[in-house]
Amino acid sequence: MTSRHLLIAAVVALLAGWGFLPEFSVTLLCYIGLYAMVASGLVMLTGIGGMTSFGQAAFVGLGAYATAWLCTAPQAAALLGLAAGSPLLPWLGLVLGLVVTGGVAWALGAVTLRLSGHYLPLATIAWGLSLYFLFGNLEFLGGHTGMGGIPALQLGPWSLASTRVLGLVIWGVLLLGLWGLHNLLDSREGRAIRALKSGRVMAESMGVNTARQRIKVFVLAALLASLSGWLYAHMQRFVNPTPFNLGLGIEYLFMAVIGGSGHLWGAVLGAAVITLMKQQLQDWLPRLLGESGNFEVVVFGLLMMLVLQRAAEGLWPAIAARVRRVLKPEARASHAAPMTLPRRALPAPGQPVLEARQVTKRFGGLVANQDVSLSVKAGEVHALIGPNGAGKSTFFNMISGVDDPTSGEVRLQGEAMAGQPSRAFAARGLGRTFQHVRLLKERSVLDNVALGAHLRGRRGWLSAMLRLDRAEEAALLQEAREQIGRCGLLAHVDDAAGSLSLGQQRIVEIARALAGQPAVLLLDEPAAGLRHLEKQALARLLSQLRSEGLAILVVEHDMEFVMQLADRVTVLEFGQVIAHGSPQQVQADPRVLEAYLGGAEPLAAAEAALEVVQ
Amino acid sequence: MDFQISMLLAQDGIVNGAIYALLALALVLVFSVTRVIFVPQGEFVALGALTLATLQAGRTPPTLWLLLALAAITLAVEAVRRQRGLTVDWPVTLAWTVVMPAAAALMGLVVKPASLAGQVIATLLLITPMGPLLYRLAFRPLAHATVLSLLIVAVALHGVLVGLGLYFFGAEGSRTTPFSEARFDLSGITITGQSLVVVGVAAVLSALLFVFFERSIVGKALRATAINRVGARLMGIPTELAGDLSFALAALIGGVSGLLVAPITTIYYDTGFLMGLKGFVAAIVGGLASYPVAMAGALLVGLLESFSAFWASAFKEVIVFTLIIPVLLWRSLKSRHVEEDE
Numbered sequence: 009m010t011s012r013h014l015l016i017a018a019v020v021a022l023l024a025g026w027g028f029l030p031e032f033s034v035t036l037l038c039y040i041g042l043y044a045m046v047a048s049g050l051v052m053l054t055g056i057g058g059m060t061s062f063g064q065a066a067f068v069g070l071g072a073y074a075t076a077w078l079c080t081a082p083q084a085a086a087l088l089g090l091a092a093g094s095p096l097l098p099w100l101g102l103v104l105g106l107v108v109t110g111g112v113a114w115a116l117g118a119v120t121l122r123l124s125g126h127y128l129p130l131a132t133i134a135w136g137l138s139l140y141f142l143f144g145n146l147e148f149l150g151g152h153t154g155m156g157g158i159p160a161l162q163l164g165p166w167s168l169a170s171t172r173v174l175g176l177v178i179w180g181v182l183l184l185g186l187w188g189l190h191n192l193l194d195s196r197e198g199r200a201i202r203a204l205k206s207g208r209v210m211a212e213s214m215g216v217n218t219a220r221q222r223i224k225v226f227v228l229a230a231l232l233a234s235l236s237g238w239l240y241a242h243m244q245r246f247v248n249p250t251p252f253n254l255g256l257g258i259e260y261l262f263m264a265v266i267g268g269s270g271h272l273w274g275a276v277l278g279a280a281v282i283t284l285m286k287q288q289l290q291d292w293l294p295r296l297l298g299e300s301g302n303f304e305v306v307v308f309g310l311l312m313m314l315v316l317q318r319a320a321e322g323l324w325p326a327i328a329a330r331v332r333r334v335l336k337p338e339a340r341a342s343h344a345a346p347m348t349l350p351r352r353a354l355p356a357p358g359q360p361v362l363e364a365r366q367v368t369k370r371f372g373g374l375v376a377n378q379d380v381s382l383s384v385k386a387g388e389v390h391a392l393i394g395p396n397g398a399g400k401s402t403f404f405n406m407i408s409g410v411d412d413p414t415s416g417e418v419r420l421q422g423e424a425m426a427g428q429p430s431r432a433f434a435a436r437g438l439g440r441t442f443q444h445v446r447l448l449k450e451r452s453v454l455d456n457v458a459l460g461a462h463l464r465g466r467r468g469w470l471s472a473m474l475r476l477d478r479a480e481e482a483a484l485l486q487e488a489r490e491q492i493g494r495c496g497l498l499a500h501v502d503d504a505a506g507s508l509s510l511g512q513q514r515i516v517e518i519a520r521a522l523a524g525q526p527a528v529l530l531l532d533e534p535a536a537g538l539r540h541l542e543k544q545a546l547a548r549l550l551s552q553l554r555s556e557g558l559a560i561l562v563v564e565h566d567m568e569f570v571m572q573l574a575d576r577v578t579v580l581e582f583g584q585v586i587a588h589g590s591p592q593q594v595q596a597d598p599r600v601l602e603a604y605l606g607g608a609e610p611l612a613a614a615e616a617a618l619e620v621v622q
Numbered sequence: 623m624d625f626q627i628s629m630l631l632a633q634d635g636i637v638n639g640a641i642y643a644l645l646a647l648a649l650v651l652v653f654s655v656t657r658v659i660f661v662p663q664g665e666f667v668a669l670g671a672l673t674l675a676t677l678q679a680g681r682t683p684p685t686l687w688l689l690l691a692l693a694a695i696t697l698a699v700e701a702v703r704r705q706r707g708l709t710v711d712w713p714v715t716l717a718w719t720v721v722m723p724a725a726a727a728l729m730g731l732v733v734k735p736a737s738l739a740g741q742v743i744a745t746l747l748l749i750t751p752m753g754p755l756l757y758r759l760a761f762r763p764l765a766h767a768t769v770l771s772l773l774i775v776a777v778a779l780h781g782v783l784v785g786l787g788l789y790f791f792g793a794e795g796s797r798t799t800p801f802s803e804a805r806f807d808l809s810g811i812t813i814t815g816q817s818l819v820v821v822g823v824a825a826v827l828s829a830l831l832f833v834f835f836e837r838s839i840v841g842k843a844l845r846a847t848a849i850n851r852v853g854a855r856l857m858g859i860p861t862e863l864a865g866d867l868s869f870a871l872a873a874l875i876g877g878v879s880g881l882l883v884a885p886i887t888t889i890y891y892d893t894g895f896l897m898g899l900k901g902f903v904a905a906i907v908g909g910l911a912s913y914p915v916a917m918a919g920a921l922l923v924g925l926l927e928s929f930s931a932f933w934a935s936a937f938k939e940v941i942v943f944t945l946i947i948p949v950l951l952w953r954s955l956k957s958r959h960v961e962e963d964e
Contacts, residue, residue, distance in 0.1 A: 134947075141943075313778050
């Protein structure tokens with residue numbers, strides 16, 4: 009039995025037992041389903057996307073109030089030219105709710121997008137409070153007393169008035185939603201979403217528009233909440249502001265975190281645990297304390313702190329690991345035939361690919377780079393060396409779009425790149441690695457490398473959710489596998505990237521850069537942490553790439569590695585180019601010797617010293 | 623609206639703004655030193671105000687039991703840490719877990735001060751050690767977690783404290799006797815002594831904090847920790863002590879704000895949260911980093927609140943909290959490249 013079989017068995021069991029469950033259990037299951045829908049959005053947002061929101065209850069409220077108003081206000085029906093009580097109204101209410109929610113979420117996301125991650129949750133707290141007060145004070149929404157008389161849903165000839173019938177719809181929608189989210193995560197866009205969490209600079213360098221992805225995940229989570237609100241309104245047939253206050257917004261987050269914020273099923277588990285616990289606690293606590301009030305929040309808060317301190321992953325991974333021991337592993341096979349990925353035409357050998365012209369960078373009074381010029385040509389390995397603090401990293405940031413030069417110009421394949429983000433550099437054929445390895449440590453090597461091919465796919469969220477992207481996805485994974493093989497890591501293709509040695513992780517970064525089929529490759533200290541034989545293998549790989557016409561720029565401290573491999577060397581000291589030329593020329597340059605060895609000594613002695621260093 | 627009303631509203635706004643400024647100061651302090659977005663800051667306000675009210679009613683404040691419980695648990699945790707071979711700074715630990723709670727218990731159970739000054743001291747002795755105790759129990763185990771995890775813990779702690787507040791003090795609100803009954807007439811505008819006390823104390827407290835950070839070695843150490851934790855540690859500054867201290871200051875500031883505001887408004891167990899959030903709006907104006915901008919933001923929030931209370935009283939909270947959107951937009955437009963999260 010695989011986990012898929014287990015899921016099917018569970019669904020069948022639920023369906024078979026549905027008619028026999030007592031009314032109370034059905035209602036409880038309905039609530040769990042509604043809450044899980046909201047919590048699954050929070051899982052996407054918190055555990056996977058690395059953002060969070062305390063205001064999901066307000067989005068639920070928007071969904072609920074939108075349909076409540078449209079279905080009950082006489083002006084609304086008149087405005088749409090429908091008779092009051094038309095069975096079409098709830099469906100239009102759904103559309104209205106989704107549109108309003110999507111718009112609000114987009115606006116909130118847009119103002120906090122470029123700021124660090126904690127501004128979004130803070131804005132959601134403020135927003136959750138505001139909307140609650142707004143619901144309570146708007147006359148046409150019934151104020152604090154709320155609005156009644158919301159009609160039941162009507163699906164063609166069937167009425168969904170009874171909870172038992174509506175519950176089936178709720179769980180059907182939930183399972184469909186989870187299927188879509190699961191598919192989304194298992195795709196090109198899913199990799200981009202996961203990349204958001206561990207550093208946006210890396211994701212941007214792979215061509216991911218992180219601002220856009222963040223906003224889309226936030227809107228998606230809000231839409232799921234709104235959908236839940238719509239179902240809620242037609243189940244309760246009454247809305248008032250109370251269930252949409254900030255307290256509930258926080259409770260939704262508790263569900264996601266306690267269930268397991270990195271896993272979609274964690275949302276369902278968390279919703280079930282919190283709902284059942286809440287019901288018990290509301291029974292017991294007032295009796296225990298001899299007072300009435302919302303005391304369950306104390307227990308939930310303590311539980312939450314305990315979970316975050318002791319088991320930040322939540323309950324689901326622990327349960328899943330136990331169950332998985334009994335089950336057969338799922339075969340991760342794709343049946344789709346891979347399509348052919350687009351290939352970029354590489355510039356002719358000797359053609360300059362990446363050019364820096366008089367690049368200067370000032371940080372206040374400090375000049376980190378002054379008039380640095382350098383040109384990396386196709387079919388050539390260019391090395392950038394210099395003592396620590398010479399300004400290599402600053403320069404690297406400017407030619408990869410992480411930072412802008414104060415003056416001067418960076419041209420990539422002939423185009424001036426001033427003010428462009430690093431994803432534009434990636435799109436024009438720049439692939440790079442990082443000095444401090446930036447991989448998604450718990451994801452497989454294959455997943456990490458496939459992220460590098462992000463820009464070679466086109467399929468978006470919707471096709472991923474509906475599994476229309478399989479041919480492209482198969483091609484991306486095949487490409488990733490090929491690059492991994494080329495770099496000699498095929499044995500580790502399914503291992504978690506974090507389990508590899510540091511040297512191997514550096515190679516994974518190179519494979520990831522290659523998966524984007526770059527025209528120019530920037531390597532930041534690729535040989536650091538590599539053993540002797542690994543270095544030789546890396547040198548062979550780079551030579552081969554050079555012969556294929558790639559332009560390669562290497563920042564490196566290992567002189568033996570640089571001098572054997574590089575065609576040309578540029579030496580930086582105190583932010584300025586002090587020498588430039590073939591390895592032999594540079595090695596003989598007195599200024600370089602002075603920079604590295606301190607003091608002008610006779611050439612022979614210096615060369616001998618350099619040998620010793622090697 | 624005539625001149626007199628607008629002056630009245632302005633006075634109201636400045637008084638509330640002073641309170642929000644204090645809270646914003648505490649929030650910026652805690653965030654910059656420990657990276658904790660301390661959502662429960664406002665709870666100290668409510669706990670402080672309600673503690674003073676119970677003292678004035680001649681009863682033992684139930685927050686005392688909370689403090690003693692926190693102290694006992696922290697002591698046990700430190701003992702366990704010691705067992706596991708971790709270093710425990712006993713003098714500081716004992717100050718938070720034994721000396722101050724004992725003093726608070728002495729004041730609350732034995733002395734039962736009748737004078738307002740005595741009651742104020744008792745309240746502050748009771749509230750201040752809660753800061754470091756809560757830090758050690760809730761946040762210190764997660765010192766290396768992301769800002770996001772710390773924020774979620776902060777929100778959870780807010781839930782716990784509000785729930786406990788309801789249990790301790792019930793759903794009814796309280797008001798305390800004002801520090802000053804004086805009234806001044808300034809060309810037709812009445813200024814209450816209490817509002818002068820609020821603004822004065824807020825100004826003095828901010829000035830003291832400024833001197834503390836600029837002049838004292840401990841204050842400089844805190845600032846160093848805020849700028850670079852690892853570097854500060856390498857220079858021999860114990861970053862855990864920095865956490866303790868910033869939370870103690872936050873609790874103290876929260877407690878003082880509670881004492882100041884309690885005679886002006888009725889304080890309920892959950893009033894502090896909204897006040898704390900208004901402090902947040904102010905702190906966000908300063909990017910959670912700049913003290914002077916945060917204080918200007920607090921004044922803006924206070925004035926906006928009092929004037930919107932006059933024009934559209936039902937929507938005053940909506941207006942104040944929606945202010946955060948243009949503020950964030952402004953901050954967002956100021957930043958260029960993507961900010962790297964920790």
